Amino acid sequence: MNSQPVNTYPNSYPDARIDQVLEALRTTEPPTGLEQRIAARLAQAAEAGSLKTSPPAASSYLAVVLSAVKDHRILLAPARRYSAAAAVLTLLLAVTTIAVVHHATPVTTARTTPIVTPTSTTSRERAELQSRQTTPPSHAATLQVPRGISLGSHSPLQAAGVLTPDSSQQQDPDAIALAETRAPSRPAPPMPLTAQEKLIQAATRPGQPIQLAELDLARAPMLRAAAEARQTAIIDRYVKSLLAPFAAADALQPTTSSQPQEAPTSPPAEPTSNSSN
């Protein structure tokens, strides 16, 4: 009698299983948001500096323009039509703006008047200062500001009486800003304690005035006597509060409580004759 083989792999339809596996691989859909995650990782990599890439928007527009030059069909593509038009318009607008602005306003980079003029300068110093009109004034030569001037003021040098700018420079915000920039720096005031620091300070320094005063040997006996009197008064108050109910009961029953208790008397001595009987 032939026994049927045990099917460890019951592959009744190998081709069907093969097709099922290949079909599953074929129809696998990418997870949702795959493109966004890839773009985020690319941006992260670009920000990390490991990769040197141009900004994606600029490169995208550049690719569109260059491709459009080579192949006109890119302009007909629905997804790219508006991007190409926007890129071309942006480029034309940028070129026009740069041309107009560059030729309309001449740029002056050198200052022709001194920024500040010391009041007590001698003629030689004044000549030196005039000779340096086109060069930026040095820090030590132009500004001798004593310490202690408030940085919050908009005219620290004038407040210190070191510099007296003329009327035109009083209204010049650039001169004021430059003077404040060149004012000497001072250390910042101490920062206030935080809540945690205050707690630490309170824990390490209890600050009990009596404890601190007891360290004074001259006042120690007096303070110690005061403390003992205070302790005695506390104990007396406690005892009185304990005995208060009994005092009230005595007040309600004055007879019983007022009668003095008789002294225990010795029992009368029995006559010896009875005992003998």
Add this chain to the structure above:
Amino acid sequence: MASSGRLDLPSHWERQWDVAFVSAEKPSETDVTALVQTYSALLFRVAHSILRNRAESEDVVQDVFLRVLEHQRKLPDIRDLRVWLVRITWNLAIDRRRRIRPDQLDEPFAESLVAHTAPADQALSDAREIAATLREIERLPKPERHALLLSAIDELSITEISTILQRSESAVRALLFRARTRLRERLEKGKAA
């Protein structure tokens, strides 16, 4: 391939062509964003055919586009960007597969293919059959296995598979035939054992 060097695309892929053809064929100034939009799904399927795990496949696709970003200046010199991307994905997926035990990937994938409405004993039997099929696919000779798995990706033609595997088209067809035959024989042998 068309006469202009452009790849013949399936009909469902034509929709993406407008976005892709700017950069895919001769990317003078490659737009990585367009590449991601065009090829991420294809590359995910390529990686998934090797790894059979969605998270691992997504990691591989991200690594591929990082490499694209690194070699962005060389992209205009690449003749067929699509095949180049698939080959990078393929190699990265194989490297990643070597670091992972196959049963870690194949068993969950086999269970995911089983119908959830089937009875428990039937579902268990189906999962074992599918796992056995995947195991036998992994036991195939490497050229046959690669040809079979790449043929599962619908977007890849025989020409592209031959380019990726660096073999002729007739050799790829022969590999596919041998892989299918060998796989069927082994599965039937396992059934009879």
